[in-house]
Amino acid sequence: MSAAQHTHGHGHDHGHDGHGHHDSGPHSTFSGYMVGFVLSVILTAIPFWLVMSGAIAHRTTAALVLGGFAVVQILVHMVCFLHMNGKLERGWTLLSTLFTVVFVAVGVAGTLWVMFHMNNNMMPMHPQSAPAPDAAMHSGHHHGS
Numbered sequence: 772m773s774a775a776q777h778t779h780g781h782g783h784d785h786g787h788d789g790h791g792h793h794d795s796g797p798h799s800t801f802s803g804y805m806v807g808f809v810l811s812v813i814l815t816a817i818p819f820w821l822v823m824s825g826a827i828a829h830r831t832t833a834a835l836v837l838g839g840f841a842v843v844q845i846l847v848h849m850v851c852f853l854h855m856n857g858k859l860e861r862g863w864t865l866l867s868t869l870f871t872v873v874f875v876a877v878g879v880a881g882t883l884w885v886m887f888h889m890n891n892n893m894m895p896m897h898p899q900s901a902p903a904p905d906a907a908m909h910s911g912h913h914h915g916s
């Protein structure tokens with residue numbers, strides 16, 4: 772009876788090896804996860820310090836620097852935690868991720884472009900850009916007389 776269980780157990784394990792899941796799947800070690808964790812902490816602490824200390828005074832520069840840190844952190848997460856590389860599933864995972872990134876980037880850029888132009892074309896006039904009251908009065912008096 773134990774021989775039958777051993778054969779069945781061996782056959783079951785051999786069946787899983789035949790699928791090839793273990794050979795092509797992501798392999799990680801504790802040190803690999805620790806490297807990802809330490810990089811993530813650093814890539815979070817530096818932007819936090821930059822914002823809280825006011826080290827970057829110009830708002831646009833700060834947004835670009837923080838965006839750069841965010842992109843690097845996304846890449847660290849994809850490599851260290853999601854184990855994405857060109858080898859996984861013959862590159863289809865990486866290819867589909869790149870497609871998603873391009874698709875989202877086009878959507879976000881298009882949305883920002885539309886919102887910027889809508890803001891410029893449809894917002895009410897601000898007091899500093901309104902015509903001077905003197906000019907309006909003079910043109911009104913000429914038409915009324």
